[in-house]
Amino acid sequence: MSTVGTEGFATLDGARSKSASTVSPKANSYIVYDELLRQRKAEASRSIIVQVQKENLCDDVLLYCSQFGEINKIFHYTSHIIEHSQKENKDLVFIEFKDEKHFEAALTASTHANHQYIIPACTPMLWFRHTKSSSIKKKLTSNKQIEIKKDSCKVLSKMEIKNKLAKVDSISEQILTLYDFTKLNDAGTRLRFFTAYQIERCFKSLFPNLVVVPFGSSVNTFGKQGCDLDLSLILDQNNTEKISSSLVYQTKYFSGQNKTHVKRLMETIADSMSTFLPGVSNVKKILEARVPIIKFDHLLCGVECDLSTTNMTAYYMSELLYIFGEMDWRVRPLVFTIRKWAESIGLTSKIPGPWISNFMLTMMVLFFLQQQHVLPSINSLKLSASQNDVRVADVHVDCTFLRDITKLPKTKNTDSLEKLLLDFFSYYSNFDFSAKAISLNMGKPVLKSENHPLYICNPLEVNLNVSRIVSIDSLHRLVLAFRDATWVLETKKERNHESKGLLSLFSKESIQKNWKESKKTAR
Ligand code: CTP
Ligand code: MG
Numbered sequence: 001m002s003t004v005g006t007e008g009f010a011t012l013d014g015a016r017s018k019s020a021s022t023v024s025p026k027a028n029s030y031i032v033y034d035e036l037l038r039q040r041k042a043e044a045s046r047s048i049i050v051q052v053q054k055e056n057l058c059d060d061v062l063l064y065c066s067q068f069g070e071i072n073k074i075f076h077y078t079s080h081i082i083e084h085s086q087k088e089n090k091d092l093v094f095i096e097f098k099d100e101k102h103f104e105a106a107l108t109a110s111t112h113a114n115h116q117y118i119i120p121a122c123t124p125m126l127w128f129r130h131t132k133s134s135s136i137k138k139k140l141t142s143n144k145q146i147e148i149k150k151d152s153c154k155v156l157s158k159m160e161i162k163n164k165l166a167k168v169d170s171i172s173e174q175i176l177t178l179y180d181f182t183k184l185n186d187a188g189t190r191l192r193f194f195t196a197y198q199i200e201r202c203f204k205s206l207f208p209n210l211v212v213v214p215f216g217s218s219v220n221t222f223g224k225q226g227c228d229l230d231l232s233l234i235l236d237q238n239n240t241e242k243i244s245s246s247l248v249y250q251t252k253y254f255s256g257q258n259k260t261h262v263k264r265l266m267e268t269i270a271d272s273m274s275t276f277l278p279g280v281s282n283v284k285k286i287l288e289a290r291v292p293i294i295k296f297d298h299l300l301c302g303v304e305c306d307l308s309t310t311n312m313t314a315y316y317m318s319e320l321l322y323i324f325g326e327m328d329w330r331v332r333p334l335v336f337t338i339r340k341w342a343e344s345i346g347l348t349s350k351i352p353g354p355w356i357s358n359f360m361l362t363m364m365v366l367f368f369l370q371q372q373h374v375l376p377s378i379n380s381l382k383l384s385a386s387q388n389d390v391r392v393a394d395v396h397v398d399c400t401f402l403r404d405i406t407k408l409p410k411t412k413n414t415d416s417l418e419k420l421l422l423d424f425f426s427y428y429s430n431f432d433f434s435a436k437a438i439s440l441n442m443g444k445p446v447l448k449s450e451n452h453p454l455y456i457c458n459p460l461e462v463n464l465n466v467s468r469i470v471s472i473d474s475l476h477r478l479v480l481a482f483r484d485a486t487w488v489l490e491t492k493k494e495r496n497h498e499s500k501g502l503l504s505l506f507s508k509e510s511i512q513k514n515w516k517e518s519k520k521t522a523r
Contacts, residue, residue: 030326032403033319037219043073043190044197046103047096048124049300054091058148061093061128068109069102071095075152075187079302081281088299093128093148094190123198125278125300152187153302155226166500171418171489174502178340179333184223191301192218192229199231199307202277203269209236212307215314220321222335222362229303232311233269256310263287266309270294313460316391316399320378320459323405324366328374330417335365337421337502344506347474347481354471356454356478363440363456363466368424370443374413377443378459384408397460425485433475437465454478 031039050061058076065071073096080089097103103124112120113129156164164181165174184192192214200212216230217223254261266287274283279300286293294307308314325332339358342348347356369375381401391399402408415423436445437455441462448455450465453475458464488504 030404030406033322034403036322037213040189040193041197043096044193046098046100047073047094047190047194048103048106048126049191049194050093050095051125051127051300052091052093053128055150057128057130058091058093058150060130061095062146062148064128065095065106068097068105070098071146072098073190074146075149077153077187077191077302078151079299081297081299081302081304090299090302092300092302094152094187094194096190119276121276121278123201123278125198149187152185153191153225156181162503165502169501171421171501172416175333175337175417175421178502179336182224182336182340183221183332184218184225184227188223188225188227189218192303195229195298195301195303195305196231198277198279199233199273202273203233207235209238210234211237213315215311215318217358220318221325221332222321222339222358224336224339229298229305230314231305231307232315233307233309234312235265235309262292262309266292266294269307269309270296310394312393313397313399316393316397317460319399319403320401321362321366323381323401323403324375327376327405327408328369328411330374330415330420331366331369333417334369334420334424335362337417338365338424341485341502341505342481345481345508347478352469354469355474356467356470360454360456360467360470363459364428364438365424367438367440367443367456368427369420370440371427372413372415372420372423374411374415374420376408378441379443382441393460399460422486422489425482425489429479429482429486433479 048065050065052058052061055076058074062071062074073094075094076091077094078089078091080087082088097106107122107124110122110126112118161178161181164177168174168177196212196214200210203210211234213232213234214229215232217227218229254265256262267285270283270285273280273294273296279298280296281299282295282297284295286295291308291311295305296307297304325335339348339361342356342358342361348358348361349355366375370377378401384402384407385400386402389400389403393399432445433454435448437448437457439446439457439462440459441457446457449463452465452468452470453472454467454470455465456467458466485505
């Protein structure tokens with residue numbers, strides 16, 4: 001089995017018996033980001049998904065597919081994406097074969113049905129029909145022990161999360177519980193890499209050097225179950241010219257700097273995916289934006305996707321976030337809690353607009369952890385970089401920083417999650433947003449170079465502000481919310497059962513009450 005896993009990093013095993021300040025999960029061994037992506041892609045390349053009419057047919061699928069070879073991983077999941085205003089519920093089985101030849105054997109044995117009414121694409125997205133051969137009870141060999149996990153991609157409802165949090169005593173444990181039950185799990189991660197691989201596979205015969213790389217919260221380990229999938233399509237990954245070659249490919253003229261060219265390319269990609277790829281639905285082309293994207297739903301994988309082209313800077317940004325998440329076990333649970341808090345009280349939204357995003361909030365948490373000496377500055381990661389770490393993205397963006405963090409000294413900070421959470425809110429309650437910018441590169445506040453309400457220096461393009469879009473009104477709301485959260489955590493020591501610990505932070509009513517009061521005093 002693969003060594004990759006997003007599951008189980010911060011488990012509560014052994015944690016409950018300890019005091020809140022010492023609650024700490026078991027550490028995983030560190031995998032360099034490129035290797036993690038390589039392993040995930042390899043898994044995706046030998047995986048199939050099979051739609052079944054009913055959940056109880058999963059065992060038959062396992063039995064039938066076992067004839068092609070050994071199965072590494074199998075799980076059941078349901079996809080509920082809305083299509084044409086109708087909620088679709090599909091039962092599916094995900095199967096990873098141990099070997100690519102077993103995967104090939106399964107595809108070779110598959111067929112099309114109703115030839116006259118279909119685009120005859122051959123993809124590893126299949127459906128299961130009962131025939132005489134599928135009901136033959138073949139003797140199971142090495143797959144005997146495999147157990148099919150049901151409903152693997154379930155997203156917990158607000159009430160379910162509330163009930164889980166109400167069962168644990170300390171805020172530190174609640175933070176870990178929240179993380180454990182809401183983080184993107186192995187099944188969700190596999191489906192996201194599978195989605196990326198299917199698009200890559202679709203265009204590979206024309207563009208052998210094309211890659212589709214997932215980035216953002218689906219891969220940087222800050223994603224929650226059900227999060228969107230950000231994808232970057234790169235037409236030619238090995239764009240180095242073989243100077244010694246006398247045979248040169250005939251090609252069409254194209255310039256990545258020419259907006260019309262890029263638009264036409266993206267339109268063609270969107271139309272091809274929409275026409276040829278099973279599962280791809282609700283395709284929307286948003287091509288006038290600064291970064292043009294294609295939005296679509298993958299109904300068979302149950303994910304909503306944003307595809308852009310050649311966005312390698314965002315890829316390295318995801319790597320940077322992944323590295324920070326790996327540096328200390330408290331980073332991800334704290335980020336999850338603060339994102340959840342912001343979502344619960346309406347500070348963030350799925351719709352983009354002049355308010356704070358999850359990505360900006362993550363930057364703020366990382367910056368705060370730099371102030372606590374839990375995390376190092378990016379400049380120090382740049383200074384420790386070796387020749388192997390040199391990367392340049394999108395022609396001019398320097399993405400060189402240390403990749404192998406096992407070389408870094410461990411932090412001496414041993415604060416509990418509860419303390420870090422309170423200190424986070426209190427730090428930003430008193431931050432001088434009017435004069436100072438947040439610089440993860442320097443690891444300390446710096447003077448703003450432009451007068452945007454919230455200034456978070458882009459770690460890879462230092463002259464850009466990642467929070468440029470945030471309005472003064474949104475910043476005010478944010479600061480009031482920080483103050484309110486500080487107040488809630490400091491004063492509500494006596495918690496009643498209903499609004500216990502973190503739950504009192506996630507309540508909209510309490511924040512609105514405080515906003516009203518603070519507005520009165522401001523008048
Ligand atoms: N990104 C960036 N600069 C920005 C915004 C985004 O480099 N100003 C990159 C980051 O790598 C980010 C990714 O694009 O992680 C995707 O952006 P977005 O979807 O907004 O954030 P996610 O981190 O994916 O969070 P969410 O779960 O809210 O989608
Ligand atoms: Mg995203």
